[in-house]
Amino acid sequence: MSALTSLAQLRAAVDGIAQPLATVRHCHVAEAPLVLVPLKLAGEAAAPLAVLVGAARDDASLLVVPQPRNRDLRFQFAAEFAKLVLNHIETSRGGVEELPPGKDGDERIRYGDAPQLLVPNRGGVGFLRLLGRSTRFRSTEGPYAVDPAVPVLGRWLTWFADRYDHPGSSLLRAMTEVLRLHWATGQSSLEDGNLAALLGWIDPPDGLDGPAAAARAEDPVTCPPAGPATDPTFDNEVLAPAIAAYDRSGGDHRAEERLRGAIAGQLEPTWELMWRAVGLLRALPEGASVPGRWERDRDAFTYYHQTFGEAYPQARRDPPVRAARRLHDLERAQDAYDAQRAFDDPLVMAEYRLAGQAFGGVVTDCEPDRLDETGKRPKLRPHLRVGTADPVRLDVGTTVCNAARPALKGKIVELAAGSVLLELTGGMGRKLTAEPGSVPRPGERVCFTSLSEGSFGAAKFPDREDTPWTHGGPPEEYVPTDEDAEEEWS
Amino acid sequence: MTETAPDLDRLRGGAPPRNHDARTIAALTANPGCARRGVMDAAGVDKDAVARELGFPSPFGQSQFAITRGNAFEAQVKADGCAELLTLLRDGLGLAVPEVAYDDLEVVAGNEGRELRHARTRRLLARALESGEGTLFDHPLLRLEIAGQLAYLEPDVIAFQLAGRLHVIEIKSFAVVDGQAEPEQVAAAARQSAVYVLALRRLVSELGHDPARVSHEVFLVCPENFSNRPVAAPLDVRPQLAVLERQLARLTRIDRILDALPGDLTFGPGAALADAVRTVEARYAPECMAGCEMAFFCRDEARACGATGALGRSVRDDLGGVDTIGTALALADGSLDPSDDLAETAAQLRTAARLRDEALAAVRAETLAGAPTPEARGARDGAA
């Protein structure tokens, strides 16, 4: 949050319509994302009630557990759901790119595409995570055997939920969060958690303004919640009687249809919202580093897909080395993601300018051929004076780079009221005269920042079997047990 | 009774004070800066009824599935004299629970009068503290003084005596999955347990014992993973106890607020209710919606007067001293000359406005050809 975002919120509140927080799209939107709108039974951790799922607006599949407390019906649901999700995963791979062999001569490939899962909100992500947790240890043999697809689903859902934590990843996204990355509304972040209200501000239905659309969205009768929690009134007045009727009928088809109809009525409005949101996102031009991040997603997908057969289900909790390594990976990704968004988008960079970590303005003076001859060999060190009205909060000596072309680097030499003098140090070619066009000329608009993309290096970690005594020594390798497979699911 | 009591009675418009329970007492700590809430809670006003009367009913409904699940879980844990619970305490937590006695204090010889039940709780706990006998005391009916009024706490817990110390056991139906539970739910449980710990401590000291004989460590019993099997987790509620004691002490200072209010103020139903409520200043923040029955009314009020707090605490704080959206925007576009104390905020807002406009203008210039921008609307059919 910053004053810039706050200002956008104020304007949204007064204008009655959401205001842009980004000028480009900062996430990948797949050609055919798998949209999922899950519902769970109130009072339970992750007892599925229903899901509306599909990769196209006009191709929704509704899966329902007519009696959510019935274990067999739940696993039947899990198996059907697994088939849909796994089919989507297998059909979203695209072609195979051959990559140059790795250091030790390993063959390396990358799938041309990867599956993208979209859920309405964070709660949806949490539900998929728990559904993954509750299914990945299931055994396909023995007394508690489940359909072979169920544990596979569990592992994939767990993997998607893990990728969700990865800053900048687009494999699993919560729609409210993606929208909030691009628009500010005139309501609080808490209220933005309601997809219908949020979209009401961004793209109100005809005849309504943002506040009116959001107010309408808060009525659960007009706009059922986007899940996974259901509306308590719906539970008490519609769902409970319908489930009771289904029970009384002994599984009668018509009773089940009535139940499905009631649940579909709760899910379909959100389904429409999801696709409307997808359309809004598609209409934004893609940020320059989005394909690069999606490529990392494809790498991760390729690796997991390729090694799926050799791996165990993910452990319940991260052992020490994995936890540390993962935290490092996430922090590194966050760092890069923050920088990339700023470089991709002047509106995001404006946040850094306001905070004094970047400054923009017009070149007023330029000495493109200046040499530093104090050392053994002369070095090309052009001087550049940038006139700026920004509140610069960088110290003399700070290394900065050009936002439009980060390879162009420099050092702050002098800070004066309304201007900054830079000594350029790199990104102008290897000669003693700068490559044509590499040094900005007087009159040119420029923006320099202390942000940099690769400031966070890769780190070494011990192998699992070398977990040190300070952390309890090497943990036992996780092997799923019968107990895991039999875990109650009531 | 404190001297403010008559005023508080009038505030309720003659209605009896609403009975507090651990949840409502715990909620006192949620937004202590709100005078409106402070006054209404101190007076025991039925905020839910007031909100309904005002046309802003609070949406705190509960699904019958959740209720059923909660009841079934609790019944299961307590079945057969808390057999499952004892196994859990012994095997799960490794506690040396020697002999077991189970006393249910819910019903006294068919009589459910609160005074009677409280008296029985006192009697049994007094004996237990003296003799060290007795292990599990279910549904102890406790009392706590709230702004000078004695409130009976709806008993929802078990008092558990171990090695001369009493522990509160709270049974909740949210799941603990691989050792983790929803932090908000655990926090709510901790706040409620702290209310019981405090009430138990008050009782123990009334009985002439050291209040420290009631432990700050409570046991939370929840379903494990996705099953109905209970799991127990110890919970240190010292931070919540500190907050609670602080806020209860603060409530008794409510007369300072009352002094500034008109003498005939009442929250009884009627056409004047909205104005009466507005007389007492609220400190609305979006977080109120999670716990206060008045939240929707206050939000409406905050929005109507363009309060920056309606957009969130962080927005309000970001804007320094500017309270209203209109002022902030007027400062940002330069149409309002700031007073000295707002000069800095104004300068920052103007810079923010310039930077935003600059960035958006640059993009607009680039996309004159018609490529869509984030402002482009009506892209509803963009999805194939």
Next chain:
Amino acid sequence: MTERRPAAQVDDGADPSAAATRVVEDVLADLAGSHRGVVVDSPPGAGKSTLVVRAAAHLAAAGERLMIVAQTNEQVDDLIERIADKHPDVALGRLSASGYAPSERVLARPSVRVAQKADDLAERTVVIATAAKWATLAGGSWPWAIVDEAYQMRSDMLLRIAGRFERALFVGDPGQLDPFSTVEVERWTGLSWDPMRSAVSVLLAHNPELPVHRLPVSWRLPASAAPLVSEAFYPFTGFRAGTREGERRLEYGARGMGTTYDLALEEAAASGWALYELPARHTLRTDAEAVRATAALAVRLLQRGPVAHSEHGSAPVGADRVAIGAAHRDQVTAIRAALGPHGEGITVDTANRLQGREYDVTVVLHPLSGRRDATAFHLESGRLCVLTSRHRHACVVVARAGIPELLDAHPSTEPVHLGVPVKFPDGWEANQAVLARLAAHRVEAD
């Protein structure tokens, strides 16, 4: 701040020096014992660095090769300077990253050799580097390590370097700021090896039998500050001042002119504390008036020719002995800008960066000054602890009026995680304790 653990009685009456010496001797004795690790908690200014130097020399004298882990390059250089000066016969190695230019104070010491590869320092008795540098090593092993500022280090860093040593002495201040991260870390809460916990906390969770010592005397904090800091921030692990009331004095060479700045400085000199209170107002973080006052107080302090009298004798307080602390980086930048040429040489930094450092006089911009809504960041007790425990003589706090009301209105809705030890002290309580004390030393701005 940190969790745990059993309270130890500060035994008053006994000679502080003797009490401290006894603890140091116990620590050295434990190094000869069989434990793989020894932990020493050191409250502000309790002689942590002295202990590290002493333990290093002790181990070196016993013929052990030793690695020392510090958290920043500055801390590494500080230790090198101290060890080289005190024990010039110990062969020191300074392992550094490729971009690091050795500082003058390191180059000036003949017993130190600087290298980028550990192999080049193989024969050095003591090798010192930052944790980040140690973490780049893939191999090599030292029989002993001393980990300095171990509470500032995240446990994931300890995991990366623990393979380099057999046994270790961990030294640090448990009252400082918690490690933090820019990403979501809830995934690991409740785990004994949660990478977000401090190195010491994880170490002790897995090795509960390790001896934990506590340095009982703050040699830095004056008698006016030690009891407050101890009560507010170390409620279960108290300590006391090494000097008595009146043993330290701060005097000014130049007379004051009766301005509120002068009054505040005089109050600080007389009592060790001053609260310079500006009128209540909600402001931006970079509240210009507060920034101006903070800078002006520091400049005025220098102008008045302060002289510090202490157990070490008398010395003028120069700019290098004065620090200004604030919560946010933008505040620091603004204060630096406001200082101007008269304030040259004064250290201005955030609480994070002031950890472990010591000055004669500090001026602190209170983290809650001008705030309308306090966040957990503002209330974190470690932040206030660092800011109010850097001084040997006096601390001047600049704040807007209204902080008690802000604390009163603070909602208590922090999430609670199972299996995570409760943190003490509570930020709210610590803030109240400090404010209550400061109220007695208030000077209102005009």
